Amino acid sequence: MSGAAPNIGPPLWLLLELTYRCPLHCVFCYNPTDFARNEAELTTDEWLRVLREARALGAVQLGLSGGEPLSRDDLEPIVAEAHKLGFYINLITSGVGLNEARIKALQDAGLDHIQLSFQDSTRQMNDFLSSTRTFDLKSKVAALIRQYDYPMVLNVVLHRLNIDHVEDILEMAQRMGAQYVELANTQYYGWGFLNRDQLMPSREQLRRAEQATQRFRERAGQKMKIFFVVPDYYETRPKACMNGLGSVFLTLTPDGTALPCHAARMLPGFEFPNVREQNVEWIWRDSPAFNHFRGDGWMKEPCRSCPEKGKDFGGCRCQAYLLTGDPANTDPVCDLSPHHHLVTEAVARAQLPHVEEKPVLFFRDRANSRKLSGCTG
Amino acid sequence: MKPALGHGYRLQWEAAQNAHVLLYPEGMVKLNGSAGEILKRCDGQRTVAEITADLERAFEVQGLRSDVDAFVSHAVENGWLELRA
Numbered sequence: 001m002s003g004a005a006p007n008i009g010p011p012l013w014l015l016l017e018l019t020y021r022c023p024l025h026c027v028f029c030y031n032p033t034d035f036a037r038n039e040a041e042l043t044t045d046e047w048l049r050v051l052r053e054a055r056a057l058g059a060v061q062l063g064l065s066g067g068e069p070l071s072r073d074d075l076e077p078i079v080a081e082a083h084k085l086g087f088y089i090n091l092i093t094s095g096v097g098l099n100e101a102r103i104k105a106l107q108d109a110g111l112d113h114i115q116l117s118f119q120d121s122t123r124q125m126n127d128f129l130s131s132t133r134t135f136d137l138k139s140k141v142a143a144l145i146r147q148y149d150y151p152m153v154l155n156v157v158l159h160r161l162n163i164d165h166v167e168d169i170l171e172m173a174q175r176m177g178a179q180y181v182e183l184a185n186t187q188y189y190g191w192g193f194l195n196r197d198q199l200m201p202s203r204e205q206l207r208r209a210e211q212a213t214q215r216f217r218e219r220a221g222q223k224m225k226i227f228f229v230v231p232d233y234y235e236t237r238p239k240a241c242m243n244g245l246g247s248v249f250l251t252l253t254p255d256g257t258a259l260p261c262h263a264a265r266m267l268p269g270f271e272f273p274n275v276r277e278q279n280v281e282w283i284w285r286d287s288p289a290f291n292h293f294r295g296d297g298w299m300k301e302p303c304r305s306c307p308e309k310g311k312d313f314g315g316c317r318c319q320a321y322l323l324t325g326d327p328a329n330t331d332p333v334c335d336l337s338p339h340h341h342l343v344t345e346a347v348a349r350a351q352l353p354h355v356e357e358k359p360v361l362f363f364r365d366r367a368n369s370r371k372l373s374g375c376t377g
Numbered sequence: 378m379k380p381a382l383g384h385g386y387r388l389q390w391e392a393a394q395n396a397h398v399l400l401y402p403e404g405m406v407k408l409n410g411s412a413g414e415i416l417k418r419c420d421g422q423r424t425v426a427e428i429t430a431d432l433e434r435a436f437e438v439q440g441l442r443s444d445v446d447a448f449v450s451h452a453v454e455n456g457w458l459e460l461r462a
Contacts (some may be wrong), residue, residue: 008395010394012394012405054409057393058392058393060389060391060393060398060400061400061403061404062404063403088387088400088401088405090402090403106437111404112385112387112400112402113385113402115402115403149384151384151402153402154404164417180402199378258400274383
């Protein structure tokens with residue numbers, strides 16, 4: 001296929017990864033493992049221009065993420081401009097760096113929503129998994145979020161090492177006054193893929209965690225809404241990733257690279273455009289990278305002739321690439337994929353008891369990133 | 378009871394979608410014409426009866442009450458609206 005697919009809709013969801021700087025070093029982070037290569041962040045004025053251009057195209061939901069977006073000391077003017085333009089602004093944060101002065105300034109600037117991430121309910125596990133001492137700080141941030149009358153939305157990334165604590169996590173969430181809790185199993189990209197075998201829960205762990213979640217729902221009622229997301233490796237049909245690349249989702253990385261999904265930089269053979277060189281409209285509507293996976297002309301069998309291709313769009317391009325080496329292949333999560341065994345083999349390994357002295361996880365830090373990207377200096 | 382948008386919800390017209398949309402944390406609902414017209418009037422000041430009367434006047438029709446009731450209860454269930462005394 002070539003050229004634009006018909007009816008290119010607006011990039012309704014705009015995700016700005018404002019920085020890769022982060023005080024945490026989470027082992028499940030989806031950020032690229034070579035993030036240490038890309039440290040030239042856009043300036044304030046460049047971000048403001050991007051906001052104006054994207055809004056003119058119809059972008060309306062805005063995610064401010066990273067890294068830790070609070071590491072940018074110009075977050076407040078960025079929020080203020082986004083608010084003026086009519087975005088609904090979601091801050092996706094670990095909470096590190098959020099004090100009362102900042103939350104007040106962000107609220108005054110028009111911030112609509114804060115999603116707070118939590119690694120676990122026990123201090124030891126939390127500090128281990130993020131390799132910092134942040135638990136007390138996060139509890140304080142949760143109180144601030146409530147004090148400033150934001151809905152308290154908690155995101156907890158689940159994996160083999162914390163999934164057995166689901167009940168404790170939910171009780172902690174309730175104590176913190178959470179209204180929504182997302183228990184999302186790790187997705188295996190970036191650092192998460194590197195650490196996949198250490199992070200994937202067993203079937204039995206998943207079953208117990210889902211039962212614990214159900215028990216909690218029955219006990220606590222509907223006041224706190226809980227979303228439980230199983231790892232897609234346990235599914236037999238792939239997720240409709242990003243609703244198809246180039247359909248509604250636009251990510252900009254700290255250096256201004258535009259991606260059709262936050263993990264897409266790994267895809268080979270693409271020259272992903274940069275907002276320093278092109279405007280957002282050209283990037284979204286005309287750039288070859290954004291048009292490539294629109295429609296179904298790129299699909300291979302078994303997707304191409306599959307009646308479900310309009311439902312799941314062949315699954316995730318990044319997962320197809322990570323597991324099979326070709327991003328146009330069917331996502332191997334699909335049991336119709338000739339590569340499905342790659343998923344079932346990883347799942348089978350997750351059923352084996354892990355040996356305690358298994359190799360250490362790769363913490364997401366600059367030293368590891370430089371090592372993994374072959375940087376020397 | 379006077380319906381008002383739920384906490385954290387925002388209603389706005391989106392020219393790019395040629396529709397009213399309801400925005401909320403990490404989500405969005407694109408509204409059809411009548412849903413948009415009803416929600417626009419849910420300001421916490423007016424009762425469902427007053428909203429219905431206003432709609433009937435604006436669109437020169439009668440008998441909208443059951444449609445408005447059905448939509449409002451659907452919206453309350455979804456957390457889009459809350460009922461105020």
